[in-house]
Amino acid sequence: QEKNCPITHYRKSQNIVQDKRIWVTYKEGVYDITDFVIEHPGGDQILLAAGSSVEPFWMLYAVHNNPHVLQQLEALRIGNLSKQDSQHSLENMSDPYSSDPPRHAVLKPASVKPFNAETPPFLLVEQFITPNELFYVRNHLPVPQIDPETYELEVEVEGSNKTVLLTLDDLKKFPKHTITATIMCAGNRRSEMTKEKPVKGLNWGPAAVGNATWAGVRLRDVLKKSGINEDDKKWKHVQFEGVDFDPTGKTYGASIPFWKAIDKRGDVILAYEMNGSPIPRDHGFPIRVIVPGVVGARNVKWLGKITVSENESDSHWQQNDYKGFSPSTNWDTVDFSKSPAIQELPVISAICTPSANEVVKVQDGHILVKDLGYAWSGGGQKIVRVDVTVDGGNTWHIADLDCQDAAEPPQHWSWTLWSARIPIRSGIRNVEIWAKAVDSCYNTQPETFRNIWNLRGVLNNAYHRVPIKTQ
Ligand code: MTE
Ligand code: MO
Missing domain, CATH: 2.60.40.650 (Immunoglobulin-like)
Known part of the structure; x- marks a missing residue:
């Protein structure tokens, strides 16, 4: 563990500094993964583990924990940890997904940890309103356990040192607003595109989409109550943070343009009900943002914080994912800063x-x-x-x-x-x-x-x- 490579040095495989090798450990083995990272699309994800054990990350992204990956890793082994070092706290590490909620058996998982599953297509079109237990699930991380009694939503106005804290009861005092809206994942129908040429992502069929009635409070009302003037040209974005987090402590995050958040016709709500019931845990209990007409990824679940800002969210999912590129752009040439984040989805x-x-x-x-x-x-x-x-x-x-x-x-x-x-x-x-x-x-x-x-x-x-x- 003598090398501790700061993640920020290795943001993209192109930027890897060759004389700074990247080491990880797995069980007692020590591996030099530098060359692998250069070859591997999405190498920046692996770098979360740089200088440490990959095990906590593999518990989170269980798709990696398979014989093929282990075999690849074995080829990169450069040594072993001392007995003492390899006996570190692994015993205390429990499965972060152990408190995920139960799910309906009919949901077809595209991945189990994190849980991602779509509705069987023939059931999807049987009803205009998708029942809660059949609604597709797209989780990047374990489902957080939130006590509604102690839940608080933080609202921050950037640059003012004022933050507002709202309990569930506080939120429910705002007028209730109900909308029926379809939520769709940007990757819906990906399995067809990947037949053209392989793409990176969950292999969704046509059912990573659903239509539900959502009730909650208008984001606009909460922002105005927090002192935001809707005509203030300074504000460009409203950022959302979930309370679900990865092993480095980073929470899921996204943002939407300020106009969408504040416009009465934008219908953005902080929802506490889905089809007349409290929002189920998989879908964001107790509060999730519903941004109708906009890609699923911005509909942040388990909402913990709202920030009114001049800038977009700096989260991975806003900056380095959920963007479109030219068919000729590949993993060697892609520059995520050059494409805008997906908001409204096409027909x-x-x-x-x-x-x-x-x-x-x-x-x-x-x-x-x-x-x-x-x-x-x-x-x-x-x-x-x-x-x-x-x-x-x-x-x-x-x-x-x-x-x-x-x-x-x-x-x-x-x-x-x-x-x-x-x-x-x-x-x-x-x-x-x-x-x-x-x-x-x-x-x-x-x-x-x-x-x-x-x-x-x-x-x-x-x-x-x-x-x-x-x-
Ligand atoms: N919000 C949080 N906090 N964490 C997440 O992983 N996934 C997003 C979005 N909101 C996600 C999130 C993505 S990519 C999609 S498509 C939708 O939630 C899926 O919503 P659903 O699981 O209710 O269908
Ligand atoms: Mo998504």
Whole structure:
């Protein structure tokens, strides 16, 4: 443990100073991982463990603790710790995920620790409102245990040394505001993009999305009560911090533009209810920010602190993740400071039933699929049309928009559920259903993933294509 490499020296693999080697330990082994980090995309994550044991980190990111990774590591072993040193406090280290809440068995995990899971697609489109226990879960870290009796939310106005502390009761004294809004992960449908060319991230299908009714207090009301003048040009961002934290003590964080936070029509709320119940632990109990129309990552759960600022959040998830890049940008050339953080999401749709390779009955020369899919657009835009084709775009059929909220743009926050009755030429057994949606700005989806591919696999909104068999 003679080398203690400060993380900040190694922010990106390109910046690694060759004469400062990076060592980690695992059990009694000592490993020089410098060359590995240079090769490895996302090497900056590994550097959290630089100069120390990787074990606490692997408990947090359990995907790494597998035979393949251990084998790779073994090749880098340069020595062993003394018996004394290797007997340090490992015994006291418990699984940080042991107090995570129980989950519905139907949720399909993309990773277990941290817990990430999506709804089975056919269940997703059965109901306009996604039930709490079926709502997808995207956690970066263990679920914090928060006592609602002692919970306090801190509100800081940067540059003033005044901070406001609000208990749950204080918060509930503000007028209650209810909205129905879709929340979607930036990585939703990533598994399709990765088929074009591998991307780094959880292998989500089309169901890292859900629609719920959220109730709470307007962020705007809390900010005004904390002394913020909505016309003050100085304020550019509102930052949020969760109380979930990584082994270095860093909490999950994100920010949104000030205008979105303060605008009455932005409908940003500090929610304490999800579909009429207290927010479940996985979804942010007791308070989570709902930023409708904006990517899931900014909807910070287990909210601990709000900061009104001139600057964006400096968290990893605001600065070095959840950004889009050119298809030609790779892990050697990427510069996260050059792309803006994703806020409003682009228009998307997905076919949820039938599933790939399902056999579908033809009746009167048509296939009829109820609850076919969902469509949604960010920024409070509404879906005005969904087009479906089964002949590669020679003919398009207009889908029925079966379930749609009455709210008008730019405050239309919910998804639209749709279905279609599609004519099929007789004798054709294998067809591919394609879907694309059009929103109230007349934005539509790109045809393929090829030209929107990006290294993190975000913004996966190309036409959804599902091959089926007819009978
Ligand atoms: N907030 C905290 N505190 N910690 C997190 O890991 N994940 C974010 C966001 N808020 C996250 C968070 C991401 S990336 C998404 S997509 C949504 O929460 C997921 O919300 P859900 O789990 O309620 O579906
Ligand atoms: Mo996400």
